[in-house]
Amino acid sequence: MCKSELRFTGSGGQGVILGTIIMAEAAFLDGKSVVQSQSYGPEARGGLCKAEVLVDDKAVNYTKVTKPTCLMSLTQQSFDKYKDTLADNAVLVVDDSINVPKNIGEAHKVYKLPILSSARKVIKNPMSANIISVGAVNAALDLASKESLEDAVVAHIPKGTEKLNVSAMNLGAQMIKEYVH
Amino acid sequence: MPSKLIEKHLRTDRLPHIWCPGCGHGILMRDVCQAIDNLNLDKDMVTIVSGIGCSSRAAGYMNYNTLHTTHGRAIAFATGIKMAKPEMTVIVITGDGDAAAIGGNHLIHGCRRNIDLTIVVFNNNTYGMTGGQYSPTTPTGEKGTTAPYGNIDGAFDLPRLAKAAGATYTARGDCYHVPLTIKLIENGIKNHGFSFIDATSICPTYYGRKNKKGGPIDMMHWQEKNCISKTKADKLSKEELEDKLVIGEFYNEPKEEYTDLYQTIIDKVGGKRNV
Amino acid sequence: MATNRCRFKLLQGNEACVEGALAVGMRFYAGYPITPSTEIAERSSVRLPQLGGKFIQMEDEISSIAAALGASVAGVKSMTATSGPGFSLKQENIGYAAIAEIPIVIVDVQRSGPSTGLPTSPSQGDVMQAKWGTHGDHPTIAISPTSVQSTYNEIIRAFNLSERFRTPVIFLMDEVVGHMREGIELIPTEELEIIDRNEKMINGLPYAVGEREYIPHMPSFGTGSLYNITGLFHDDEGFPTNDNKMAHDEGLRLMKKIEVYKDDIIKYETIDTDDCDTLIVCYGGTMRAVLGAKERAKETGLKFGIFNPITIWPFPEEKLAELSKKIKNILVVEHNYGQILLTVQRIVKDNSNVHFLGKIDGTTISPDEIIKKLQEVNSNAQ
Numbered sequence: 001m002c003k004s005e006l007r008f009t010g011s012g013g014q015g016v017i018l019g020t021i022i023m024a025e026a027a028f029l030d031g032k033s034v035v036q037s038q039s040y041g042p043e044a045r046g047g048l049c050k051a052e053v054l055v056d057d058k059a060v061n062y063t064k065v066t067k068p069t070c071l072m073s074l075t076q077q078s079f080d081k082y083k084d085t086l087a088d089n090a091v092l093v094v095d096d097s098i099n100v101p102k103n104i105g106e107a108h109k110v111y112k113l114p115i116l117s118s119a120r121k122v123i124k125n126p127m128s129a130n131i132i133s134v135g136a137v138n139a140a141l142d143l144a145s146k147e148s149l150e151d152a153v154v155a156h157i158p159k160g161t162e163k164l165n166v167s168a169m170n171l172g173a174q175m176i177k178e179y180v181h
Numbered sequence: 182m183p184s185k186l187i188e189k190h191l192r193t194d195r196l197p198h199i200w201c202p203g204c205g206h207g208i209l210m211r212d213v214c215q216a217i218d219n220l221n222l223d224k225d226m227v228t229i230v231s232g233i234g235c236s237s238r239a240a241g242y243m244n245y246n247t248l249h250t251t252h253g254r255a256i257a258f259a260t261g262i263k264m265a266k267p268e269m270t271v272i273v274i275t276g277d278g279d280a281a282a283i284g285g286n287h288l289i290h291g292c293r294r295n296i297d298l299t300i301v302v303f304n305n306n307t308y309g310m311t312g313g314q315y316s317p318t319t320p321t322g323e324k325g326t327t328a329p330y331g332n333i334d335g336a337f338d339l340p341r342l343a344k345a346a347g348a349t350y351t352a353r354g355d356c357y358h359v360p361l362t363i364k365l366i367e368n369g370i371k372n373h374g375f376s377f378i379d380a381t382s383i384c385p386t387y388y389g390r391k392n393k394k395g396g397p398i399d400m401m402h403w404q405e406k407n408c409i410s411k412t413k414a415d416k417l418s419k420e421e422l423e424d425k426l427v428i429g430e431f432y433n434e435p436k437e438e439y440t441d442l443y444q445t446i447i448d449k450v451g452g453k454r455n456v
Numbered sequence: 457m458a459t460n461r462c463r464f465k466l467l468q469g470n471e472a473c474v475e476g477a478l479a480v481g482m483r484f485y486a487g488y489p490i491t492p493s494t495e496i497a498e499r500s501s502v503r504l505p506q507l508g509g510k511f512i513q514m515e516d517e518i519s520s521i522a523a524a525l526g527a528s529v530a531g532v533k534s535m536t537a538t539s540g541p542g543f544s545l546k547q548e549n550i551g552y553a554a555i556a557e558i559p560i561v562i563v564d565v566q567r568s569g570p571s572t573g574l575p576t577s578p579s580q581g582d583v584m585q586a587k588w589g590t591h592g593d594h595p596t597i598a599i600s601p602t603s604v605q606s607t608y609n610e611i612i613r614a615f616n617l618s619e620r621f622r623t624p625v626i627f628l629m630d631e632v633v634g635h636m637r638e639g640i641e642l643i644p645t646e647e648l649e650i651i652d653r654n655e656k657m658i659n660g661l662p663y664a665v666g667e668r669e670y671i672p673h674m675p676s677f678g679t680g681s682l683y684n685i686t687g688l689f690h691d692d693e694g695f696p697t698n699d700n701k702m703a704h705d706e707g708l709r710l711m712k713k714i715e716v717y718k719d720d721i722i723k724y725e726t727i728d729t730d731d732c733d734t735l736i737v738c739y740g741g742t743m744r745a746v747l748g749a750k751e752r753a754k755e756t757g758l759k760f761g762i763f764n765p766i767t768i769w770p771f772p773e774e775k776l777a778e779l780s781k782k783i784k785n786i787l788v789v790e791h792n793y794g795q796i797l798l799t800v801q802r803i804v805k806d807n808s809n810v811h812f813l814g815k816i817d818g819t820t821i822s823p824d825e826i827i828k829k830l831q832e833v834n835s836n837a838q
Contacts, residue, residue, distance in 0.1 A: 021466075021637060024466055024637055025466045028464075028466045028639040029461075033638075033639070034466065034637070034638065034639060035636055035637070035638050036466075036636060036637035036638075037632070037635060037636040037637070038635065039576070039577075040576055041576065042575065042576070060638075061744055061745075061747035061748040061750070061751055062744050062745050062747065062748025062749075062822070062823050063632055063636050063741065063744045063745075063820075064820055064822070066822065066823075066824070192684075192695075195695055224682060225678060225679075225680050225682065226678060228677055228678070230526070238696075240684065240686075241684050241686065241695055241696060244682050245682055246677035246678065246682055246683070247682075247683070247684045247685070248526070248529060248677070248684075248685045249684060249685065249686035249687065249688070249696070250522065250525075250552065250687065251522070251548055251549055251552050251687055254518060254519065254522040254549065256519075257514065257518070257519030257520075257522035257523050257526070258522045258523065258525060258526035258529075259526060260486075260512065260514070260519070260522075260523045260526060261484065261486060261512075261522065261523035261524055261525060261526025261527035261528075261529075261530070261534070262526040262527065262529060262530045262677065263526075264484065264510045264512060264523070264526075264527055265484055265510065265526070265527035265530035265531065265532040265534075266530045266531075266677070266678050268678075269530070269677070269678055286515050286516060286519070287515065287519050287522075290514070290515040290519070443505075443510060443512075446505045447505045447508055449505075450505045450506050451506060452504075452505045452506050452507055452508035452509070
């Protein structure tokens, strides 16, 4: 496989960093080389948040994403900040509240998904948006096996919320499968 | 010929000590040794930790495990020793500048944790080692080499500070009332928690000379007359108390000790006993 | 590839630092919260009591290193960790550990400075502070890992060196390595070479050393030998002295115990140095960007070797001097305004042209920037 460079962006408190940790863990469990990192400001909640994962079959050297092959965004502000640094033919998984400029839509494969609203209405827990995203990104990229992703999700969420989060993960994957461009 | 106590508890080959003639610290050091002797503690399981200053030179002369640390940090070093070896009796010998100025933060946090340490402050109201500057216990109005026009700072009442911060044993002794001071240190060691003894010393060389307190004998006489018990003090008016120093036990209310509490965490999460 | 889930784990650099320390026997940690090292304290607070060890959050950075030193004196392998401002605050007690010869590992996860700087951003600005931060002449051992795996492996080596030489070892991480997650192999304790301090006193004297030896064998407190430890120059019993000859001998011995054994302490990595015109000197997280530039060699046509001093102090001087004799250009890449650069210039002298790439804006140096700089160096050389 080629090196995948994933960038997740959103607002502090949305679980964006955890999303990348789960992606990294899933790929790692599949035997891939991974590097996960994040950058953030002083705000614990509400600030711009960016987290990244590099996945490769061979050792990952430079630890930062430079040209994302995949961008996941949950807020307009974070999307706008990072939309212009994408690799060619990148995969974009964004919340459907985000306005994606036409030129970006044409140059890349864009999935506009009801991530935030489904977290509230379907899963009935706004904190599950990051897990829906993880399920969607993994399905869109075909990155990690379903078993590894589920193990990774379960390893990183509070005990007692397994059922809720696995269904959030599955919902994300389903959104990709049923997506009509 | 040193006395049996000195022979047993001090490194006699290291004497005489560096303190000035007439300094109260030698008396207080002996008091600590006597308290340890009275309690019949195993010397191998006694550690003296000191900071920097005249007081803190005591550690070097005392024949136990002795750790002469950095300025103000004795209580922090002692905390590490006590955590690592809770069965060790850990006594901190410090001074007023060491404990209450540069080390003030460690003092209040040691009190707050109620970790089983016994702090004995050789309180001479001055920075003796550096030549007589005013300290956090120099009374307002008195002089030091850095308070040439009189000290405008307020002075700490150290046992009150310690009690407010959470110490479970507080007391004040002095150089004149030797049996009492020994008893206070003994009780402090016996308290399974943070014990604080403000041991009033005398510094004829700097504090005494700068403030016209007379020689060592005059300063000892001052302690004889003016250091009074709490019972006596309770009967005196505010005016009569003005030049008095209350000595004795102020507070003795044991509560759960820090290393014991930590052991409950270890037990809870399945760790083995003792490292 | 199926993964052994006990032995192989996805861990953050800071977490791997704790796991490595635990594997080599760390059983006491004292610290104070500070970004970007806080995860080291957090994981220590979880893991230590599980192993019967002790964790304490102290009231400040100074008391944290003091408590760790106290526990070490009582015979327990101890560590403290911090970043930027906290590393400045710990300096006095690092000197105390050096002269009193108390083993301790001090982790500094470097961040942008000076002062509060950019607390969440990476930097390698504490390299010279690690060497010269505490006052007075003293020996220094500092180690800088480049990955999560090397963090695990090297913290083990840091403890072993600290125990063997009875000296503070500074573990110079940076935000890049501390905060990234990678898959690593957790080599279990049974498979490690573990060095514990020698406590058999020579001639019954805690600070005495054997003939042509430099390291004393002080026993732990509470094991039956009553002696004094002090930050003053002292005699073989640990008692303070003002004697100039004794101070000289002790000071010299402290320096010698590292100098004489430097080959046991120094560790470096060389890549493609046999046949290169240009050599990049880099360490810590920056190494990863240099490797990133190297993997693009085919595309860029740039050939260069890499010299990575894993032991930063004492610096692997002899190897670099030897390499410099046959290399035209040396490019120092570090995340600061030029610190190891000075050391490289001193070692290399006129053997090679020394160039520099660094930055202080809180962003990491990228492979692109390195490639650009290499092109510049090459075109100037032609």
